[in-house]
Amino acid sequence: MSANHAAFNLIFRFVENYVSPIAGRISSQRHVMAIRDGFISAMPFMIVGSFLLVFAYPPFSPDTTWGFARAWLDMAKQFEGQILTPFDMTMGIMSIYICAAIAYNLGKHYVKSHQLDPFMCAMLSLMAFLLVAAPKTKGTLPVDSLGGTGIFTAILVAIYCVEMMRFLKAHNIGIRLPDQVPPMIKNSFDLLIPVLVVVVTLYPLSLVIQSQFGMLIPQAIMSVFKPLVSAADSLPAILLAVLIGHLLWFAGIHGAAIVSGMLQMFWLTNLGANQTALAAGQPLPHIFMEAFWTFFIVIGGSGATMGLVICYLRSRSAHLRSIGRLSVVPSFFNINEPVIFGTPIVMNPVFFIPFLLAPMVNAVLAWAAMTFDLIGRVISVVPWTAPAPIGAAWALGWDFRAAILVVVLACVSAIIYFPFFKVYEKQLLEQEAEEAQRSAEEDNQQVA
Template sequence: MSKQSGVNLQAMGILVSIIEQRMVPVANWLTRSQHVLALRDGFQLAMPFIIIGSLLVPFLYPPVLADSVHPLAQWLLAVSRLVSPLLYPVYAHTLGLISLIIAYGTAASLAKAYQLPERLSGLTGCLAFLMLIDFSSLQPGIFGYLGGLGIFTALCTAIYAIEVIRLFYRRGWCIHMPEEVPLMTRRGFQLIMPLLFIMLSLSLLKVWLQTQFDITLPQLMAELFRPLISGADTLPALLLALLVAHLLWFMGIHGALIITGVLSPFWMANLAANQAALVAGEPLPHIFLQGFWDYFLLIGGTGSTLPLVWMALRSRSRTLKSVGKLGLLPSLFNINEPILFGFPIIMNPLFFLPFIAVPLLNAILAWQLTQWGFLDRFVALLPWSVPAPLGAAWAANGSWHNLLMSLFCIFNSWMIYRPFFVIHEKMMLQQETEPATAE
């Protein structure tokens, strides 16, 4: 072993030790936290409804100016006016009720972790959230607190409701029915006392906030979380999230799952704000949405490893070529576990630098170009498995600028990974030829 290789291995050992001591315990706590898991499950339950609503955005709000005289623009606007009576109710009753859906999903998931009745607990979380909504102040459409603006209120009230139910059940402050009574009826009576307490306490809180401060809890929550939302939509926050996710993945921990679970509330709030601005014809305020993360930074999966698949398919190494064939189809849909474990990239000192650097560099480029107005901001949420160039265009309301940027990110990833791949290929060829030479 060369002296340089020894130094590299020693440095890698120090880095692994730091990650294990500082980051892994926090990551393990997040993956085991019942409240974090409930939050993640709430958003996963809401995902199909979000996607359905987002798919309709280009048809309801075509990416053309309302006063454009171009024939194609006029045709798109005419089609939009024609289909709006059919599509807008779907749009409003999916994204328009997203906070209500998240409240149900979060409450039901946390109740399952506590071994409480899931459906009754989920409905209680919904009612707890609805207790705090001032329906007289809601505007037509999807941009009231039942939509994206009420996400943080939905999460807090859902968790509060389940914790109260758990407390009442543990202390026995419930109405108990004989075993002969049907199970659903017994559970319904058992819920009466905690449900009454939850509703009365939230009603009291609502009246107190209105009389003392002339504010509702969703408005208060929006103000409290505004600095966090603004802070999450910054380049340093984006780079930190990428760095943590990739460092954890390099250790074999699903870092992207942990980071996206934490960022989901902020992404949804930013998505709601961008869609509200789109409807109002105003500039879109936010850059860092899930579409930015999925289609610029995780092309082919964590680390933007799609170019490695193409290199592997043309490799002289039998091992790498077989890994490339195995990982080709999944990587097109942003699933790259065959590549991460097959090359391998995880715990491989050779690939540490490009695995971390590629998404960071692409993030800086895409962020600056978006800030300068060369790229369009995202207004829709699509499945993360949509191929990157197509997803980047569709989620930004049909932006060909974003499609080209996604292709450039792929090219940039190829350029950075290429030297490291060549070295890795030589090492693999040497390992494959050594047994034949020995024989």
Template sequence: MEKFLKWIEEKFMPPMARLAEQRHLRAIRDGIISTLSLIIVGSFFLIIAFPPVKSWADAVAPNVGKILIPFRMTMGLMALYAAYGMGYSLAKSYKLDGVSGGVLSLAAFLMMTIPVNVDGVLKKAAEAGIQGANPIGWALPMGNLGGAGMFAAILAMIFAVEVLRILKKYNVTLKMPEQVPESVSRSFEALIPAAVIIVVLWFIRVWLNFDIQKFIMDIFAPVKGVAGNSIWGVLVPIFLITLLWSAGIHGASVIGSVLRPIWLVLLEENAAALAAGQPLPNIAPEQFFQWLVWIGGAGATLGLAILLCFSKSEYLKKVGRFSIIPAIFNINEPMMFGVPLVMNPILAIPFIVAPLVIGIISYIAVSIGIVGRFAINAPWTLPAPIGAYFATNGSISAVILVIINILISMVIYYPFFKVYEKKMIEEEKAQIAATESTLNM
């Protein structure tokens, strides 16, 4: 195991570390993270609209449409917000104006969606004998502005900011005198890039009638299916994240940068299905991992934290006692660097194996319907049983599964923990003996 970890550190870790800091992936990560507060707040309106208690659900049923408006304006537009956040982050990484990068990315994303003349639709409906709707003019269809549009938002962001960068590099911009306020000067510097971006996407989307959104979704449809509804979509991310963490790399940051757009699409589809009163289509959005696998943090370490609290090693017992409270709230950095779990050949095995085992059990439980599926983005710092309950919109079986998974992780960690504990006790005794020997001299 030591040779394996050494190989990871020397061969596997450097390219993964570079991947985590690749500017486009970092911009995607930062832009999506910037939307999380809106997504979390919007998700809770799903709970209000569809409470887990039947009597409450019946009471709010007449007002479901009104209650869901914040959900539709937050989670339903997540790609819209992310487009700006990602563009801002990527532009700043190039030392360009972040606001211009964000606005141009947002404009590029919106140019991929053709507005609909609702008046014309209603007129045709009236001609067909359908009455009762009020004319409202032009409107943007919201279907591609939420999770379904995330890949298009990423493409729009890269295109817009790279156009801004290239034109700036070759001085194809409008320069204003120094006396002009900086905010006005920035706007004029973005004028030519804005024209290029809008004209190119207008020609592609309108005149060529090429649906960029549909094209991208068709490409990613197989990936989305594997990620959301197959055992490999569960096991591969778990393995890579824990493998990277055991070598000292923040695995969730690396793998999440690649998979989080897909996970958000899966969550948005589940949330939309819940809002429409339909069966939830996807098994494993990110919340599946958060509440059923990463219990106590990456590596399912809450079970280990409990074991540490009763360790015969004074050091491990202290680590366990100052780690247990953070672990309850899914923060395990005290254990990662206190035990340590990073670069620890003994505990690396259960750190990888325990999440894989409970991931398989959880996948089976959710796929066959024993445990409810995830449609709500509950705050990740909630204790796992509570977070699982909210994220599944009131599935008691999810709470029970969380508790079972904690016990399973404890069983898997236990033999390796005892081996490591024995090693630490021997080191402590040797240290005490060395100290006494020094004092007696």
């Protein structure tokens, strides 16, 4: 037992002294925060667009004879173009929203220090992104690079434009107008020089890449990041992300927020590729996306604590039983702060192993199920508060085999947690018995 405690203390000190400070600095870094908040701001467009994609491609076999399914398939086929138009204007051009949202959120960090206007930052970034990702060709704007393939470019362009505006402001480079001029007019004139700088820097670069490599900047950047995207979709990368996120959580840092913020760009790139493949009638290439994390790995919240809540509901300990009753409904909606802090799990050596092991086992089982086509793959953005079985089925285009898998994974998590739960329950029962005995002795003394 002492050896186990020594090992736990060694791991905890390493996380606390080395991992946590680095993670804390990363999570509070302004560019990382802007990227995270930008993705969150664009989420409503992606959720609505994903819902429409599922509606356009019903989850039924083309030769089905079931009345409801047949009617849905026929209607979807007849009105496919009309249904997909809103999808094309939401998910299909999601990089536009992401670029503008990241620039806006990054610009907010410089409002006080450099007097930047976040709205103007968003406008400039939007223009710059369209300039390099959708140059006018034969009277039309190509949209191929405005979806998932343009995400990395959208991030880089947004950061470049805002930082360039900050540099110009810091060095007083711009058109100065009298103080009597209204602020909106001054802000619009402040944008003249940044627009000029963007045109004379990004546009020539775009032309050179087009002439030398026959591709747009987003396509070139995507080719560079392609190995990284492929690596991020592998099982080792998934397990590493789960491990880091839960080590941070165990040390008291919201690891899920940090890890998801870093992975969001890869998740959306993978999602865009899956949606493109679905529309083309091709096999879906990717597994690791936000819905995979939320509804298959961390069922009930970080640590896959739905399994632990199930154990708590039958506990002989009054404390754990009350935590279970308080946590069961929030856990159903993937909110597990009551069980995380009510147990507590943070910095509790008894739950260190299952808190890491349960989500990693879930990841392996869910990854295997998708790899061997036992269930489908993610094609939709789903609100993370959707109940896990429903959210899983929704994310996979209403593949209800996913809901069954989620129930199985929750039971697996409960099995993993059970022996550690019994150890902790025994400790609490002893404490509760001691407290009851002490209380009885105090009552007897008062009576005497």
